[in-house]
Amino acid sequence: MSTKTDKIDRLAELTAQSETSTGSSLWVEAMRRLRASKMAVIGGCIIGMFVILAVLGPWVAPYDPTAQLWRGEVRTNQGIFIGMRGENWFGLDHLARDQFSRILVGARQTLLVGIVSTLLGLAIGALIGTVSGAAATLGGKVGGRIDSVIMRFIDMMLALPSLLLAVSIAAMLGQSITTVMIAVGVVQIPIFARLLRGSMLAQGGSDYVLATRALGVRRRRIVLAHIVPNSLSPVIVQTTLSLATAIIEAAALSYLGLGNPDAAVPEWGVMLAQSQKYFDQAPMLAVYPALGIIITALGFTLLGEAMREALDPKLRS
Amino acid sequence: MSLLELSDVQVHFPIKKGVFFDRTVGHVYAVDGVSLSVEAGQTYGLVGESGCGKTTLGRAILRLVDITNGEVVFDGTDLAKLPPEEMRRQRSRLQMVFQDPLGSLDPRQNIESTLAEGMEAHGIGADKAERRERILRILDKVGLPENSLSRYPHEFSGGQRQRIGIARALALEPDVIICDEPVSALDVSIQAQVVNLLEELQEELGLTYVVIAHDLAVVRHISDVIGVMYLGSLVEEAPSDALYAEPKHPYTRALMSAVPIPDPSVEDDRERILLQGDLPSPSSPPTGCRFHTRCPWKQDTLCDTERPVLTDLGDGHKVACHYAAEIAAGTVVRAGEAADEDDAKEGREPASVVAP
Numbered sequence A: 001m002s003t004k005t006d007k008i009d010r011l012a013e014l015t016a017q018s019e020t021s022t023g024s025s026l027w028v029e030a031m032r033r034l035r036a037s038k039m040a041v042i043g044g045c046i047i048g049m050f051v052i053l054a055v056l057g058p059w060v061a062p063y064d065p066t067a068q069l070w071r072g073e074v075r076t077n078q079g080i081f082i083g084m085r086g087e088n089w090f091g092l093d094h095l096a097r098d099q100f101s102r103i104l105v106g107a108r109q110t111l112l113v114g115i116v117s118t119l120l121g122l123a124i125g126a127l128i129g130t131v132s133g134a135a136a137t138l139g140g141k142v143g144g145r146i147d148s149v150i151m152r153f154i155d156m157m158l159a160l161p162s163l164l165l166a167v168s169i170a171a172m173l174g175q176s177i178t179t180v181m182i183a184v185g186v187v188q189i190p191i192f193a194r195l196l197r198g199s200m201l202a203q204g205g206s207d208y209v210l211a212t213r214a215l216g217v218r219r220r221r222i223v224l225a226h227i228v229p230n231s232l233s234p235v236i237v238q239t240t241l242s243l244a245t246a247i248i249e250a251a252a253l254s255y256l257g258l259g260n261p262d263a264a265v266p267e268w269g270v271m272l273a274q275s276q277k278y279f280d281q282a283p284m285l286a287v288y289p290a291l292g293i294i295i296t297a298l299g300f301t302l303l304g305e306a307m308r309e310a311l312d313p314k315l316r317s
Numbered sequence B: 001m002s003l004l005e006l007s008d009v010q011v012h013f014p015i016k017k018g019v020f021f022d023r024t025v026g027h028v029y030a031v032d033g034v035s036l037s038v039e040a041g042q043t044y045g046l047v048g049e050s051g052c053g054k055t056t057l058g059r060a061i062l063r064l065v066d067i068t069n070g071e072v073v074f075d076g077t078d079l080a081k082l083p084p085e086e087m088r089r090q091r092s093r094l095q096m097v098f099q100d101p102l103g104s105l106d107p108r109q110n111i112e113s114t115l116a117e118g119m120e121a122h123g124i125g126a127d128k129a130e131r132r133e134r135i136l137r138i139l140d141k142v143g144l145p146e147n148s149l150s151r152y153p154h155e156f157s158g159g160q161r162q163r164i165g166i167a168r169a170l171a172l173e174p175d176v177i178i179c180d181e182p183v184s185a186l187d188v189s190i191q192a193q194v195v196n197l198l199e200e201l202q203e204e205l206g207l208t209y210v211v212i213a214h215d216l217a218v219v220r221h222i223s224d225v226i227g228v229m230y231l232g233s234l235v236e237e238a239p240s241d242a243l244y245a246e247p248k249h250p251y252t253r254a255l256m257s258a259v260p261i262p263d264p265s266v267e268d269d270r271e272r273i274l275l276q277g278d279l280p281s282p283s284s285p286p287t288g289c290r291f292h293t294r295c296p297w298k299q300d301t302l303c304d305t306e307r308p309v310l311t312d313l314g315d316g317h318k319v320a321c322h323y324a325a326e327i328a329a330g331t332v333v334r335a336g337e338a339a340d341e342d343d344a345k346e347g348r349e350p351a352s353v354v355a356p
């Protein structure tokens, strides 16, 4: 079908090939390859720095990010607003708040939105994927029908452009940070569902599942103790990749004004949106949050792609 | 009555196509009408080239694939008609050893858990300690060290993994074990060890085996009865010795001629039959005798129109060939070999002629 579903299916297929056939255990092997990969190391460093910022941000920020530091006239200098003395590193924003502190504290908000929405998509998507995958592998004819109904619906969701879907959901729920999390999370649901189901299908056809059935083990246990745990590697890769898209999509929604209406809490997407009006005088106001979003998303993408490669036995040397 | 009796078992896999509604566009006739019986305590060897439906038949006996038609009567009950939960409970009595020892073990499960899982499912052993004790006894029986318990499949060699597979089956104290090519994935040097182990266990525990193999050499020594499969059905079945002494179906003779014999003098003058062409697709099997597209003895009548049934030619030697008796008597000879045969032995009928 589309390249989106193709990409998901290709990732799902990795599960079947990676487990067996090699002598050493999958994870040991994958970790070794991951550590040798430049992409993974760079991605990991970026993510590490971002997480440290997000955790420590409020404590290391030189100023209160919501405090108006200057009530007089602002000047611009080299593309930023500055106050009287010009001691703020990234300058001030249009309300004379310290931009550096806002970027630092905003990192936490961005990470939070990314994680919560991805976990939401993962949890619901994995649940649907597990049901569908279990029905398809061990549910017999009835299960097959249940699976195809679920998957039709999932494929329909996948066929919609994700930003359009997110905007529609956000528009329905009204402006808030929760709205952004839900909208971005819902967009991830079909991806995780199709991925886990595909991965389970590949595992479900394997000999060890047949062997477990031959033992007379109950179906619920076969699914939960064997098929699902062995199907998770592609899901872990996708979770990393999804963090990147979630951060970008959350920023996009905030930028479109669907996020937190209370601009007091700094958030990169909102900051980007607000900087727009002042772009002529202070373009750097847009550059800082934009760079934050791009670099962070790049970090997760690099690590995710490196993990995908580490998992792919065809690339194994 | 025999312990295991199959009658007219068919397994047809639907071939599905379609984007929105799966349409069945045909079937793979993987197993197409197999009847056989296995006596308690004996070994039934099932032979045939790859793709002829041996694995599918083995799985059908355990109902690991859907049985399209026919009966699998085990100890008086037709497994094909059992409700799922009752079938699940029967599974402790029929077990399987798989062709791919590594693939049939969950890579994330250690050996103790692998062996305990079936016991737990059937309530064998009161608690973990009791089950562990049983597992240790079984490990000893199959020749694995005690410290295997906490190890994972990838830490073992191929032969050891197959011993784990055997131990897993034994843990449920089954009556019947289906061994699907139990040694074909192993190094030649350890194949004999595993075959010997299977034999010892049978003697000690009174097990009944169905042993599947793609060449006759493996099953020869351990089988009491051998069935030869071609394209989903049996073409010949006989007590092991009789089959080797006098294979009667053309396909069996071809298989037999492919088994190497160490003695060069025997090797030199034995019959060599090279089969032409490939195995036809099981989704569109040939009409009449399924073997007629490759049979060197094929005749102009009956072969491509009537499907021969497995018929007892005496002493339990069953053959599914319209001309089995004539071929055995030498009144129907191979097309290619006609001239040679005439030279060597006088007074033969001309080739490819049916004796009245």
Ligand SMILES: Nc1ncnc2c1ncn2[C@@H]1O[C@H](COP(=O)(O)OP(=O)(O)O)[C@@H](O)[C@H]1O
Pocket (backbone or CB within 6 Å): B013, B028, B029, B030, B048, B049, B050, B051, B052, B053, B054, B055, B056, B057, B282
């Ligand atoms: N699940 C399945 N779906 C469709 N076709 C199958 C399935 N399993 C086996 N087959 C087909 O059935 C035929 C017999 O296969 P199999 O029983 O594995 O043969 P063997 O074990 O003798 O090599 C093959 O043509 C195979 O492709």
Ligand code: SF4
Pocket (backbone or CB within 6 Å): B249, B250, B251, B289, B290, B291, B292, B293, B295, B296, B297, B298, B299, B303, B308, B320, B321, B322, B323, B324
């Ligand atoms: S029935 Fe005909 S084609 Fe079939 S095995 Fe006998 S001689 Fe050959």
Ligand SMILES: [Mg+2]
Pocket (backbone or CB within 6 Å): B051, B054, B055, B056, B099, B181
């Ligand atoms: Mg097979």
